[in-house]
Amino acid sequence: MTKAETFGTLLDEMRATAPLVQCITNYVAMNIAANVLLAAGGSPAMVHAQEEAGEFAGFAGALTVNIGTLSPTWVDGMKAAIGGAVAARRPWVLDPVAHFATGFRRKVTADLLALGPTVVRGNASEIIALAGGVSSARGVDSRDPVEQAEEAARWLAHKQRCIVAVTGATDLVTDGNRATRIEGGSPLMPKVTALGCSLTCLVGAYAAIRPQDPFGATVAALTHFAVAGEQAGKQSPGPGSFAVGFLDLLAEVDGVMLDKLARVVRL
Ligand SMILES: Nc1ncnc2c1ncn2[C@@H]1O[C@H](COP(=O)(O)OP(=O)(O)OP(=O)(O)O)[C@@H](O)[C@H]1O
Numbered sequence: 001m002t003k004a005e006t007f008g009t010l011l012d013e014m015r016a017t018a019p020l021v022q023c024i025t026n027y028v029a030m031n032i033a034a035n036v037l038l039a040a041g042g043s044p045a046m047v048h049a050q051e052e053a054g055e056f057a058g059f060a061g062a063l064t065v066n067i068g069t070l071s072p073t074w075v076d077g078m079k080a081a082i083g084g085a086v087a088a089r090r091p092w093v094l095d096p097v098a099h100f101a102t103g104f105r106r107k108v109t110a111d112l113l114a115l116g117p118t119v120v121r122g123n124a125s126e127i128i129a130l131a132g133g134v135s136s137a138r139g140v141d142s143r144d145p146v147e148q149a150e151e152a153a154r155w156l157a158h159k160q161r162c163i164v165a166v167t168g169a170t171d172l173v174t175d176g177n178r179a180t181r182i183e184g185g186s187p188l189m190p191k192v193t194a195l196g197c198s199l200t201c202l203v204g205a206y207a208a209i210r211p212q213d214p215f216g217a218t219v220a221a222l223t224h225f226a227v228a229g230e231q232a233g234k235q236s237p238g239p240g241s242f243a244v245g246f247l248d249l250l251a252e253v254d255g256v257m258l259d260k261l262a263r264v265v266r267l
């Protein structure tokens, strides 16, 4: 981000541009992720078949790849899409859902990481395990605090030469040298499935408008989520109404509100 830019100006620009984001996500996330992206201001397209994924990535603003409900044919689509995005010099974001759980997931994740994601976004357990650490998580839900993942995130970002975003009660974004903490959100967020997967797609939307600054783009996306989540949490008695209210708040937050309510700390 340049000096004159704020998260708010980035949000307004993202919404005005409505970047086309190719989302290869899981069966659980597909609907909510598309709705999240639309509410926030982007334009999602769930395109994953190997026959067309590479071609589509050539004109999408960004690509996001999520391994939540893997199968071999989807992996072919992911690799084709990544090839298309890299050839077109578009940013791509990897969400390594429960990558530690099985041999198949570990192998696919290693293959995808080797293709050079622009951003990796995961929960604390996923990022700790990606850096070779030990986590007690067995499935898609995190069992570790974000603070415990900071060293792992910095190490991974350095090794992969990418941006790493760790989410949880507070979020952390690092490029291996710089790191930023984002506060906000709601304890109801992990009680609604696939909000992390949806956030990965929103990171794609911001990266599409700032391909030269994926660090700033990632912090902006997480800040948009944190502010909308915090406000929605104040109005929601439980996960069901939160899911609906959160979509409303993602759309309601504008640049001025984002800059007023953002709690972002440079570490
Ligand atoms: N306890 C919490 N308090 C506030 N915000 C939270 C909390 N837990 C998660 N969040 C927020 O929820 C969003 C999703 O992060 P989370 O770490 O739950 O992703 P995830 O585990 O990958 O989710 P999923 O796999 O279900 O998509 C982020 O914006 C994060 O800041």
Ligand SMILES: Cc1ncsc1CCO
Binding pocket: 026, 028, 029, 068, 069, 097, 140, 193, 194, 197
């Ligand atoms: C519940 C679930 N299972 C595979 S992916 C997914 C969505 C949250 O990551």
Ligand SMILES: [Mg+2]
Binding pocket: 097, 098, 122, 123, 140, 196, 197
């Ligand atoms: Mg996840």
